[in-house]
Amino acid sequence: MSTTDGPTLIPDDASAQEIADREAKMRRRKGWFPGLSDRWNALPRQTQWLILIVVVVLAYLLPILNPPLITTEPGNNWQIALAQMSVYALVAVGLNVVVGYAGLLDLGYVAFFALGSYTAAMFTSPDSPYVHIPYLWTLPLAMAVAMFFGVVLGVPTLRLRGDYLAIVTLGFGEIVRILATIIPAMKGQVGFQNVGHPPGTDSSGQPIFLNSSGTPWYWLTLTIIIVVLLAAGNLERSRVGRAWIAIREDEDAAEIMGVPTFKYKVWAFAIGASVGGLSGALFAGQVGFVNNQKFDIATSILFVAAVVMGGTGNKVGAVLGGSLVAYIPLRFTAIAEFKYLIFGAALVIIMIFRPGGLLPARQSLLAYGRLAYNKLKGAMGDIPASGKVVLEPGKGSGNE
């Protein structure tokens, strides 16, 4: 069965029992928040929205609250740290489309991030001899440029499977970084100074968006993240999203069931790339300086780590993972010698205790899911109260 065909699973008593067992097992296996996502899914839509609004308001208030213990000070300014975390979170949301939804392991995602940064820098920095446009214009431009290169890279390489794709993308990431060193127009390590920022000045005449004021950048990025999350959520539940998940679970089966896999893979790549470019442009604006130092393989691998740590395929998990990957080294700047040691250990420990990531994505019905659950619930009283039908991950989609 391909998920594009919609649910056809009508469980009889035995299979319902099996599902309940599996559910119970899963719940036991999850250590920290038992049944959190079950309980979440069981909540009425209105309550979900209410909780979400509270969470979002809290997120907006973070730079002002500056919670003790969590804060990155005294090593690092908390507002700036938040701005950088939010950029990483956005990166993770974009990469999650590629890695999480479509299952394409992209180790060179930093290339798109770099393209976005350079687009913002080259069209706004006074160091650049080219035409200058307002900073906000560079955001869509960066998305377009990154998307273009996503397609250019994707079309020849997306026929590769699995880890061959990983190494090709990794190579692409390195090529972009080194070309930034070699091509004189991209100024290598010398870089671009005074990258533009959104307009607006405060009461004292200082621009609002400065590289030393993290809060406006954080709010801007957070808003963009929310918009992108809403878009990603809709994509996820659309035909495209279902096709991606089919490809991720079993590409051959998806192909046989009539999913034009190549087309959807290029789509995933292009959409992911454009979000990468957008976050790159935001990052360039926030730091105010762009050179070739940020865009190395290590950063690229950290992006993937963010997605996987958050929970591959879960967009909210990606936000969490992205912020965490940026946060841990920033939090421990005051004990600089140990920060990456702590970071490495944290990655290992988190993955060992939460192999599926912090918020693991689970297979569930995507389109009209709630409707289907309710129908099933109404039809059969003994379906687990979580209201969730779990398709067997990995194999199920190809067999029926």
Add this chain to the structure above:
Amino acid sequence: MISEVIPSLLHSVPVDDTWITFDVNSFTQNFWSSTFDGLTFGAIYALVALGYTLVYGVLNLINFAHSEVFITGCYGVFFTLSALNFGPSAPRLAFWAIVGNLVLALIVAIIASALMAVIVERVAYKPLRQRKAPRLAFLITAIGVSFAIQYTIYWWRGPSPEAALTMFRPAAIFDVFGTIVDSQQVVIVIAAIILMIATDQFIRRSRTGRGIRAVAQDPDTATLMGVNKEKIIVTTFIIGGILAGAAALFYVMKIPSGVQYNGGFILGVKAFAAAVLGGIGNVRGALLGGLLIGLIGNYGQVLLGSSQWTDVVAFVVLVLVLIVRPEGVLGSSLGKSKA
């Protein structure tokens, strides 16, 4: 506004015809020296690549911590040879004394690397295997362990490279069209190839090798046929470690001041690229891929005029090869390789 912006944007696309030039003269002039140096480095890549390939073949995962297994071997070489009074200048020792010392350093490096490989397996992979974690989770623990090892070394030894260790003064052996081939290059290439052949034969002929191939092909069936899967996995890591330890000796021989906390990372990435180029999971592919990556990088460098091009050319060729041959030059996997 847009009607003005777009043409000017197009106009401002960074076109600069001076950044890429083909220096054919330099290429022909330096052809042989780049060939020999490329082969030497390629041999080292190949040894490290084998570690990636074997683990990939058996577990289907990219062991990102393998570069740290390699650098542990480098530290093994460094400490052994320092203790034996080797230093920045080539020691004035009898020939056999040098050989003896190097073999000792090799043994220490091999033990250190193999031990580290087992530790990595135990800490980063085994717990996940037991929990039946998704494949990507392994990637992240590998990165985590890699960070942890690097920064433990950093905390212990500081950020600078260790003092240079010269093992022996390379001497000219013969020349090819006026280009000298020195003893160092010969030692490294020959020893690496012997090690590769030994590994290849071991995988093909020995009982353990058969076990490795069986697990690579189908772990469940292999278990049913009486192969101890866990033992095979550990053995695979140990073999990868041994080869990385040997590579470490040659690497320090070639780059005497290359022992540094993060010294393995880039080399690891290129070795992994080499493994993929040859066909990941394929032992002979690793050898071929390693030598090719070494050669191509060096040729690109002299043809395009600067070291900056080395990696660009190597990766561009890698991408092109994979587009034409999606499973690498030799393709196939460990399990399917003929016995």
Add this chain to the structure above:
Amino acid sequence: MYRKKVISAMAAAATLGMLVAGCANQTAPSGTETSGASGRINIPSISKVDVPAAAVLPAGDGKGTCPSTTTLAYAGAETGPNAQLGINIFNGIQLAINQHNAANPGCQVQFKKFDTEGDPNKATGPVTQIVSEPDIIGVVGLPFSGESKATGNIFEQKGLVHITPSATNPSLTKNGWTTFFRALGNDAVQGPAAAKFLTDKLQAKKVYLVQDDSDYGIGLGTTTSQALGSAMVGSDKVVTGQKDFSAVISKIMNAKADTVYYAGYYAEGAPFDQQLVAKGFTGSFVGPDGVKDDQFIKLAGDASSNSYFTCPCIPGELIPSFETEYKKLANAEPGTYSIEGYDAVTVLLSGIDKGKQSRADLLSWVKSYDADGLSKHYKWDSTGELATPDVYGYKVENGKIVPIGVIGK
């Protein structure tokens, strides 16, 4: 069984190779001709290090008083690939602060370090944190040009004085920043002096210029190659972190260069020189202040004996009192820019002792500063550039870096 096989195979291979090596050990590689071989110019070292008689020292007169909250900060790399330079600098600073606090019981200045990893992308957070802590009235940093470019405006907004001990990109002083000061000559000073040193003192006819991809290497490479003119027979670029230089070396050998000038840092310069000599290069190797470091000798070994350095600094780190005190603190020899860090913070400390204990006061103190430090005379023009300092030459003699006198202005 398997391991035995490997080891015996390896031993056989090693034997084979080194047998040949042993036979040929006496004959130096021939076949590639290099000019300038034995005729290497011998420039005598200067025996006396001229310590400025009136150098301002951090201890001051011992009568300084200041509130206990007075804080100076270092911002720069503590970790990351270029951490060693940062460590050299903050150890120099720490030494000066220790000496000051020991001599001035009434003024205990606190010292805080902020890690940027030398990465412009990571520098804005720590720097914003610094300017938002009102107790911090002066900063030494940032060490690298890239991060200085990324953060100079933040210091400027908050009027916080910062002295960079090592960022040499000429454009840094052209931003109109009033809080930026540079404790050493920029690339535009050193490049021409280095070129003159190569062609006059070393009588180099064929210089091969190699630069790395850092801001520093690019800037210095450009100014040096312009000044070298026709004496330059070729140039090449290497990348930060590169370990294998064989292709560059074969180009140098084929160009029959008699001198190599390397614009970059010792981390690449040392293995480069070592591999160059191992391949039979007999000419001189010349590097700038980024290469002039004891680490260079440690990493290049014997090969370093062909090396000369240029540096826009007087050889302060060879002053015995500084060297021994530094070694006591850091358990290592003073390295590149240690003395600049020491001197820079001394400028700030002497201001604090004189009662300049607010950001504005300390800034104007530095602006009008005019005195000797251990490594040079410190007096800045309105852009924050030092009045053109002398450029000194150095060479390696018996495994030590020794000065050979002034080579240019």
